[in-house]
Amino acid sequence: MTDKHTLQALARELIDSQSTMALATARNAEAWAAPVYYVFCQGGFYFFSSPDSRHVLESIESDQAAATIYPFVSSWKDIRGIQMTGRIKRRGPG
Numbered sequence: 001m002t003d004k005h006t007l008q009a010l011a012r013e014l015i016d017s018q019s020t021m022a023l024a025t026a027r028n029a030e031a032w033a034a035p036v037y038y039v040f041c042q043g044g045f046y047f048f049s050s051p052d053s054r055h056v057l058e059s060i061e062s063d064q065a066a067a068t069i070y071p072f073v074s075s076w077k078d079i080r081g082i083q084m085t086g087r088i089k090r091r092g093p094g
Contacts, residue, residue: 011082014069015040021047024066025058032058038069051090059088 002010024033034055036047045067049056059065065088070081 014071014080014082018069018071021045021067021069023047023055023059024068025055025062025064027058027062045086046091056088056090060090063087 019037019039020035021038022033023036024031026032032054034049034053036049036055038045038047040046055065064085066083066085068081068083070079073079
């Protein structure tokens with residue numbers, strides 16, 4: 001079994017080594033997923049997308065979103081990643 005500090009270090013290594021996350025939203029029982037470019041800063045994820053994109057509008061409307069970060073691998077046995085839920089808030093212009 002892996003201890004908490006080791007898991008945190010592995011998670012941070014994965015977050016720092018990638019730049020794209022798959023963002024998932026839903027509306028009217030229809031799910032949607034979109035890849036977005038992200039940065040992790042001061043304990044939060046920030047992503048770049050059009051404020052009029054489907055995933056942004058749906059997440060603001062529902063106050064819910066989910067995301068996953070994972071590296072490219074060539075075997076299903078090597079898949080590892082981070083899954084999360086949260087809320088999206090607009091920052092900057094718009």
